[in-house]
Amino acid sequence: MRDSIRLTLKMHRFELIALIAFTAFVFVAAFWVAGQLDAVGYGPCAVDRGPVPANCESLGREWYQIQESQASPLFGFLAILPFATGLFLGGPLISREIERGTTRLAWSIAPSRLRWYLSRMLPIVAAVAVVTFAAGIAADRLTAAISPNVDIANAFDGFGQRGLLVAVTGLVMAAGAIGLGAVTGRVLPTVILALILGTLGITGVTKLHDDFTAGEAILVDGEYVGRGDRYVDQFFRLSDGRLVDWNGLAEFDPGAMMREEEPNYPIVSLVIPGSRYREVETRQAVVLGGIAGLMLAGTAVIVQRRRPG
């Protein structure tokens, strides 16, 4: 088994070295930039109410300058990483073997194609998990630095762009690319198709999960969402207790819309409390991870049935 893992990793050493080096760079850079942001000491200035230190303006300038010039590009890299890792490690895994004809050799020696598939797939999926999980940790650290005074373990700041979900996104992309590679048997079409279908798929599943989660939102009084909470919607509470949006308010009290001042109805917000972050994150990760698992299992079936090219 150890030999099989070593040889699989060697076959993909170019992609692995490139992605590991890139991830290592982004990881170190993210922690370094986060340290820079922390060192500015902007936290006491980033409060909703109450007194702030006198030098907040200069601290804010410095803090935003680091955030814009260093943290933002890093977030960009971190957003690309799970997609790139999934595509470049998963895409060629089977498609390149079929394209180059090495499956003819491998499948004529290996009585069990399932064993061949597992020996190829498991080390690469593990590598994708390690690389993207490192990216997720880096994104967590950077999010914590740009959200001073927020406990990011209990906050929806940067939801989907950090932590476990980065790793799971990478796994879904990899699983999709591996499966498409087994179908097409060609590297370039696999990478292009996997990019398009993977992005659409992940966006679709995320949207469905968001809609589902919105159904679990709770009402809190006030216009301002608490730090770390996830905003879903906002309503006016009418005197009879009903909750209405702007259209509902216009119907109920047309005069309120004409007045210059804000409507004199209490505002209530629909939110998912930040304290539910881990639970919601884990649920989405389980859904996406389950899809990745199904795609990997489907690929095993394709490998069993297809011609070696």
Added chain:
Amino acid sequence: MTAVLEAHGYGKRYRGRPWALRGLDLAVPEGSITALVGPNGSGKSTLIRGWIGFEPPTEGRLSIAGIDPQRHRKAAVMRSGYVPQQPALYRELTIAEHIELAITFRTGFDAPLAKGYVERLGIPLAAQANQLSGGEQAQVGLALALGTRARILLLDEPLASLDPLARREFLHVLVTAVRGGGHTALLSSHVITDIEQACDRLVVLGRGRTLLDLSVEDALAHHRVVEAASWEPGRPGTVGTFPTTTDERLTLVRVGPSGDGPGDSGSPAPLIGRAATLEEVVIGHLAASRRRGQLEADEPVPGVAS
């Protein structure tokens, strides 16, 4: 004679294309080295890939050592060693690593045997696959097939890209291994002179069917060539007419065992022409097959106005 590779009414048709093979009946005897010869597209690779379970039949069935390769692919793979048409080695791996990989794929893979073959040919085990010549890559493919210790070797045009010396070395290794180890080998090839030296049986495929299935000895004994000009077309025993490189046209004639008359009629006749070479036997049958194909294509289809 026990047949270890059999085809019974085997047919294969790829989607949107004409039949690659149809109604093929064939039996390759155990312990033989059988040459499978035919023009490009005659279905040689399809047939070989069918026996290893890579191609499901469209009709009929195949068997390898009595096993249906489609239903029991694992068992079929365990009984066969396969050398594909083009060397299909992992360019990122060394030859030693290919052998390690084969060990991880297949329980009982004989690594010392495979290494022994590679080393005997002077191919460095530490060399990357992409540093080897086409001939060396084919030899490594053969060594890996032999390392499986499978009794049946399926070789799909492994000689195609090899120079004469590499071909000779390849065939030497193959013949030594087959004769020494009691294997059966099926070798598809275009290179007739090599087949004559290495193979004891000849199967010619053309237009999706078997044109000839004889031992090499019988194929030579039962065919003669005559000048086409001196031979009346359609005489009993006529196989086909083909041109030579010197603008001459020869006709291949099937004769009795002593070469004294048309083999099909069985009637004695005076000694005719000269002995055919194996290449002429193959070319004569392929030319006849092509001619038949042209005649079939020219035949008007009933009910269709021309």
